[in-house]
Amino acid sequence: MQTKDHKVLVANRGEIAIRIVQACRKLGLAFTCVYTAEDAASGHVRIARELGGDKSLYRVSSYHDANELMAVADDAGATAVHPGYGFFAEDYRFARRVSQRDRKLIFIGPSWRVIRELGDKINTKRLARSLGVPTVPGSDRPIYDEMEAEKVAQSLFEFQEQQGIRKPLVLVKASAGGGGMGIEEVYDIDLFRSVYRRIRNYALRQFKDEGVLIEQRIRDFNHLEVQVVSDRSGRNPVHFGTRNCSIQSTGLQKRIEIAPGFDPSSIEYGFDAAQVLRDITQHSLAMARKVGYDNVGTWEWIVTRDGRPFLMEVNTRIQVENGVSATIARVRGQKGVDIIAEQIRIGLGEPLGYGQEDITFEGVGIEYRLIAEDPDNRFTPWVGRVDGFGWPERPWLAMHTHVPSDDPYDIPTEFDPNLALAIIWGKDLAEARERGVEFLDTLVLEGANNAGEPLRSNVRFLRDNTGRILKF
Amino acid sequence: MFDITQLLDEIKASPYEEIVVAAPHTGVVTFADVREGSRVIGPSGTWKEKKGTLLATIERERNQKPIHAVEKGEVKEVLRHLEGTFVEAGTPLVRLRHFLSKDEVLAIILKKALHLFVAPERAKYYFAPDVDKKVKASGASSVSLHEGMDLFIMSRMKREASLAYSGPSGVIYAVYFQHNENVDAGQPLIGVCPPDQLSLIEDVVARVQTEWEERE
Structure with a gap:
C-alpha cells in the first residue's frame, strides 16, 4: 500500500488535531476527525467539515474510549490512527490493540513494545544506567502503600542531606497525572503523610488510579529536551536538536519553549553549554538505537547549575512543542520542516530518507503557549467566552490554534484552557526576543465570563519572561 | 411559602414530558420490536435492578449494548430509517411521551x-x-x-x-x-x-x- 492511499483517524482534539489534519493534507492523505458534544465549536471540527472528504467527522461519546475510536475507524475506512499527545498517545495497550485486531491499523507512534519499554520508568532508568546515562533519583514506579511511600521519601531526604542540600524536598505526584497536575512539594518528612494522602485521593478521583510517585526535586535546574526522529527500521535515529523548556507555571507546566536548548554564542554559562547539548543528544541517540526506537520521541533532561545533565524520562509521542524545533531545522538546507508530517510519513512505513549530516539549524525559535489563566493567582484557569482574538500576520510567525478568530468561543471546562501556540523565528536570540515581544504587544485577546469579568491570560507573564529566556 | 394546591393543578394540566432516547456511543443500530403508540416501562424493582423495555441495541467492536426505556410512557416516534446504519454518539433513536410519576x-x-x-x-x-x-x-x-x-x-x-x-x-x-x-x-x-x-x-x-x- 502506498503512503497516499492511507486514511488517518485523528484520535485527538483541538490544536494538535488541526495540525495532524494539516500534515495529512500536505502528504495527500485522507483523514477522519472525532469530537465530543463539549467540543462542537472547536476549530478541529470546523476544519474537518471544511476540508474533509467522505466520512471525515464523527461525534463520539468520549476521546478516552478506545472502542469508540475503533468503531469510527472501521466505519470511516481508516487505515492508521494518530493519537496526538495525551489521551492514548503513550498507552502501549492501545497501540498493541490497534495493530493486532482483526482489521489492523497502523499506530502512528513508536511500536507498542517500545512504548511499553520506555513508558515503564524502572526500565527506562535501567536502560539509561546500562549505557552510562545519569538519571534522576526517586521511586521507580507508582507506589500504592503508605509505609513504602514514607520509606522512599525518608531515603530521598537522607540522600539530599548527604549531598549537602540545605533545604531538601521531595515531590509527590499522581502517577497517572501529567502536565503538572497533582504535584506537591514536601519539605518536612512529618508533613509527608498528609500530602501523600491528599495526592492519593486526588489521583483516585481524577484518574481512578491511586498510584503516587515520590521523587527528588532538583531545584535550580534547566529543563532540556532532545527531539529524536527515527523510521520503522529503528536503526537510524536522528535528532532535530534541543529545546529549553525551563519557563513553567508554578504547577510545573511549560509556558515558553526555545530551540536550541542553550545559546553559548550570546550568553555566558557557568559550564560548557555546547558540550552539555552534545552530551544529551548523544546519550539520547544511544538509547534510541539500543531500543530500536521507530518513530518520533522526546528525551527529557534536567541540567543542574554546575552543568550536569540527568535523564528525567522519555516521552514516546509527538510533543506540543515540536514546532519550535522544526522552525530552526533545515533538511538539506531547506526550510519548512514539519515534524508531524515526518512522523506520519515514517509511521506509515516510508524510510526517513536523510541522515544526521543533512540536518542543520538556523536561528532561534520561541514558542509561547497562550492560555486563559491567571499567573498572579497560581495560574488558576479562567473560564468564559473569548470574543476578540487576532494578530497581524508575519513571515516569522506561525500560530496554531483551535479558537476561531471570527466567532466567539466558549472555553470548555473539560480541558485545560489552552488557546494557541505562537511560534516565532529570529536569526539570533536578540531578534527572536524582539519579535516575540512585538507579537505579544500586537496580539488581541479579549473576552468575559458569566459574571462580566474580563478575560485573564498569561500574555503579560510571557512578555515578562521573554527577557530571561536561555539564561541560566 | 408557596401554594401546593396551585402547583399540583399546574402539573396536572400538563403531566407529560418528552424523553429522547439517544445513542450513548457510536455503533450499528438494530431496533427492537417497538412501534409508535406502544407502551413501554422504565426500570423497576427496589434498586431499579430490572431493566425497562428494550428499545434497540447498538453494536460496536462486536459488543452489543441494549438500550432500554429509562421511564415508562408511550412511544411517540421510532427513527426507523437508522435501522442497520452506523450512528454517531448522541443520535436520537426513539422519542417517548412520559407521564410524570409520583x-x-x-x-x-x-x-x-x-x-x-x-x-x-x-x-x-x-x-x-x-x-x-x-x-x-x-x-x-x-x-x-x-x-x-x-x-x-x-x-x-x-x-x-x-x-x-x-x-x-x-x-x-x-x-x-x-x-x-x-x-x-x-x-x-x-x-x-x-x-x-x-x-x-x-x-x-x-x-x-x-x-x-x-x-x-
Missing part, C-alpha cells in the same frame, strides 16, 4: 419547597471526604449542614477547590448532582430542609403520595 412530581415540588444550594460555576462536584463518608454510610439525610462547613470539592479542568456551604442549617433532603458529571452554574446541587420545616415538607410528600394518580 416521585417526579414530588421532585418538582420539593425543588420549590427546599432551600437549594446551587453550583457557583460549571464544574464537577464531589462531597468533601468527611461528608462523603457519612453519605455512603447512612445516606445524605444523615448529614446536618451549617453555614461555612466544608461541603463540596469543585473540580474544573482537574483542578480542585473546596466549596463551603452557605444557607440555613438543616439536613440534606435531596441530591441533584451525579458523580463525575458537569453541573452548570446556577443549577441546584442539593436541597436542604431546615429542622423547623421538616414536618411541613413531610406534609407535602404525603399530599403528593395521595393525590397524584400514576397512569399506566
Whole structure:
C-alpha cells in the first residue's frame, strides 16, 4: 500500500488535531476527525467539515474510549490512527490493540513494545544506567502503600542531606497525572503523610488510579529536551536538536519553549553549554538505537547549575512543542520542516530518507503557549467566552490554534484552557526576543465570563519572561 | 411559602414530558420490536435492578449494548430509517411521551419547597471526604449542614477547590448532582430542609403520595 492511499483517524482534539489534519493534507492523505458534544465549536471540527472528504467527522461519546475510536475507524475506512499527545498517545495497550485486531491499523507512534519499554520508568532508568546515562533519583514506579511511600521519601531526604542540600524536598505526584497536575512539594518528612494522602485521593478521583510517585526535586535546574526522529527500521535515529523548556507555571507546566536548548554564542554559562547539548543528544541517540526506537520521541533532561545533565524520562509521542524545533531545522538546507508530517510519513512505513549530516539549524525559535489563566493567582484557569482574538500576520510567525478568530468561543471546562501556540523565528536570540515581544504587544485577546469579568491570560507573564529566556 | 394546591393543578394540566432516547456511543443500530403508540416501562424493582423495555441495541467492536426505556410512557416516534446504519454518539433513536410519576412530581415540588444550594460555576462536584463518608454510610439525610462547613470539592479542568456551604442549617433532603458529571452554574446541587420545616415538607410528600394518580 502506498503512503497516499492511507486514511488517518485523528484520535485527538483541538490544536494538535488541526495540525495532524494539516500534515495529512500536505502528504495527500485522507483523514477522519472525532469530537465530543463539549467540543462542537472547536476549530478541529470546523476544519474537518471544511476540508474533509467522505466520512471525515464523527461525534463520539468520549476521546478516552478506545472502542469508540475503533468503531469510527472501521466505519470511516481508516487505515492508521494518530493519537496526538495525551489521551492514548503513550498507552502501549492501545497501540498493541490497534495493530493486532482483526482489521489492523497502523499506530502512528513508536511500536507498542517500545512504548511499553520506555513508558515503564524502572526500565527506562535501567536502560539509561546500562549505557552510562545519569538519571534522576526517586521511586521507580507508582507506589500504592503508605509505609513504602514514607520509606522512599525518608531515603530521598537522607540522600539530599548527604549531598549537602540545605533545604531538601521531595515531590509527590499522581502517577497517572501529567502536565503538572497533582504535584506537591514536601519539605518536612512529618508533613509527608498528609500530602501523600491528599495526592492519593486526588489521583483516585481524577484518574481512578491511586498510584503516587515520590521523587527528588532538583531545584535550580534547566529543563532540556532532545527531539529524536527515527523510521520503522529503528536503526537510524536522528535528532532535530534541543529545546529549553525551563519557563513553567508554578504547577510545573511549560509556558515558553526555545530551540536550541542553550545559546553559548550570546550568553555566558557557568559550564560548557555546547558540550552539555552534545552530551544529551548523544546519550539520547544511544538509547534510541539500543531500543530500536521507530518513530518520533522526546528525551527529557534536567541540567543542574554546575552543568550536569540527568535523564528525567522519555516521552514516546509527538510533543506540543515540536514546532519550535522544526522552525530552526533545515533538511538539506531547506526550510519548512514539519515534524508531524515526518512522523506520519515514517509511521506509515516510508524510510526517513536523510541522515544526521543533512540536518542543520538556523536561528532561534520561541514558542509561547497562550492560555486563559491567571499567573498572579497560581495560574488558576479562567473560564468564559473569548470574543476578540487576532494578530497581524508575519513571515516569522506561525500560530496554531483551535479558537476561531471570527466567532466567539466558549472555553470548555473539560480541558485545560489552552488557546494557541505562537511560534516565532529570529536569526539570533536578540531578534527572536524582539519579535516575540512585538507579537505579544500586537496580539488581541479579549473576552468575559458569566459574571462580566474580563478575560485573564498569561500574555503579560510571557512578555515578562521573554527577557530571561536561555539564561541560566 | 408557596401554594401546593396551585402547583399540583399546574402539573396536572400538563403531566407529560418528552424523553429522547439517544445513542450513548457510536455503533450499528438494530431496533427492537417497538412501534409508535406502544407502551413501554422504565426500570423497576427496589434498586431499579430490572431493566425497562428494550428499545434497540447498538453494536460496536462486536459488543452489543441494549438500550432500554429509562421511564415508562408511550412511544411517540421510532427513527426507523437508522435501522442497520452506523450512528454517531448522541443520535436520537426513539422519542417517548412520559407521564410524570409520583416521585417526579414530588421532585418538582420539593425543588420549590427546599432551600437549594446551587453550583457557583460549571464544574464537577464531589462531597468533601468527611461528608462523603457519612453519605455512603447512612445516606445524605444523615448529614446536618451549617453555614461555612466544608461541603463540596469543585473540580474544573482537574483542578480542585473546596466549596463551603452557605444557607440555613438543616439536613440534606435531596441530591441533584451525579458523580463525575458537569453541573452548570446556577443549577441546584442539593436541597436542604431546615429542622423547623421538616414536618411541613413531610406534609407535602404525603399530599403528593395521595393525590397524584400514576397512569399506566
